[in-house]
Amino acid sequence: MPELRWNPLLDTWTMVATNRQHRPHLPKDWCPFCPGAGKNLPKSFDVFAYTNDFPVLSPRPEKIKLLNSTVEKNKKAYGKCEVILYSSKHDEHIYDLTESHLFKLLKLWQERYDVLSKDKKIKYIFEFENRGEEVGVTIPHPHGQLYAYSWIPAKIETELNNCKKYFTKNKSNLFDDLNKSEMAHKQRVIAENKDFIAYIPYFTDYPFGVFIVAKNNIQHFGEFADSELKSFGSILQQITKGFDKIFDRPFPYMMCIHQAPVNTKKYENCKDYFRFHVEFYTPLRAKDKIKWYAGSEMGAGAAANPLDVDECAAILRDLI
Numbered sequence: 001m002p003e004l005r006w007n008p009l010l011d012t013w014t015m016v017a018t019n020r021q022h023r024p025h026l027p028k029d030w031c032p033f034c035p036g037a038g039k040n041l042p043k044s045f046d047v048f049a050y051t052n053d054f055p056v057l058s059p060r061p062e063k064i065k066l067l068n069s070t071v072e073k074n075k076k077a078y079g080k081c082e083v084i085l086y087s088s089k090h091d092e093h094i095y096d097l098t099e100s101h102l103f104k105l106l107k108l109w110q111e112r113y114d115v116l117s118k119d120k121k122i123k124y125i126f127e128f129e130n131r132g133e134e135v136g137v138t139i140p141h142p143h144g145q146l147y148a149y150s151w152i153p154a155k156i157e158t159e160l161n162n163c164k165k166y167f168t169k170n171k172s173n174l175f176d177d178l179n180k181s182e183m184a185h186k187q188r189v190i191a192e193n194k195d196f197i198a199y200i201p202y203f204t205d206y207p208f209g210v211f212i213v214a215k216n217n218i219q220h221f222g223e224f225a226d227s228e229l230k231s232f233g234s235i236l237q238q239i240t241k242g243f244d245k246i247f248d249r250p251f252p253y254m255m256c257i258h259q260a261p262v263n264t265k266k267y268e269n270c271k272d273y274f275r276f277h278v279e280f281y282t283p284l285r286a287k288d289k290i291k292w293y294a295g296s297e298m299g300a301g302a303a304a305n306p307l308d309v310d311e312c313a314a315i316l317r318d319l320i
Helices: 018-022 099-117 154-170 174-185 226-246 295-300 309-319
Strands: 003-007 012-016 048-051 079-085 124-131 143-149 189-192 196-199 211-214 253-258 277-281 284-286
Touching: 048 099, 079 099, 099 124, 099 143, 099 226, 154 174, 174 189, 174 196, 174 211, 189 226, 189 309, 196 226, 211 226, 226 309
Parallel strands: none
Antiparallel strands: 003 012, 048 079, 079 143, 124 143, 124 253, 189 196, 196 211, 211 277, 253 277
16 A cells, blocks of 8 residues: 655655555566557557556555654655656657657656646656666666655755755855856766756766756746757757667666756745756666665765766767
8 A cells, every 4th residue: 555654864755655566577578558558558649648557656545544653654645656658669769759759758748747736735746767677677668757746855855955055155056057167177078059968977976877957047847948848859869879879788777857846935946046957877887787776875875986977978978
């Protein structure tokens, strides 16, 4: 039974979803995301969004036995989990999509953001894509996911708080300063266009951990003009296509879109200090070697990068 349980050590919520234990193992000759295959799918589509069959969060959460001691607190798992299908073709990837097709996908992300943000119980909308068996993907059909949370997840809140702290101290937006610093250094910049810049930050803990950062003061998908969506799509295709060339094999990653919270007074002025950006978490450190997030990283939160990011950036930049 899904529920949220309070973690008093980290001051955040853990999602408990025993229903996900019953997800089936899929036969290799069948895909639930191909047209007409799943119970929720039309017989034809370009892009499509639907409610996850095994959601962690729900707009109609099940009743639970509520606890409210000093150390044990829980609440209903309110929210929304959606699957975002990029294409009806089983073997396509983001960089294979035509410009018009990609624009439909970006507009779908924008549309789902606009719809879900109207629910005042929702505090954060998170679009992401897991790609590759190395990050647990069992269905290779091109797709991403969207989670709409009833709280602001801990990592996002940490970013927001540190950006606000930086603004208070330096009177400037941290992402503006990061962009300027990377453009001045040049060696870690991968790609750039009118509205976005992609680079591997000097501090990232993943060898090819690219950031795509808005140059303009965009906070979330709801603020994108159509021209900015197209710029974003273009650089997204450049990066993901380059990834597959690094080791001449499908490149696994977690693509995480970070944007401003919704329906939250605490961060209603985050336009001063935050910025829409994408973070890639890329587990390969060689063609057949994984950079594991192991004891120090997971247990202590003390990240370690096994490769030099300037060298990684040069490899990726040359490939695109």
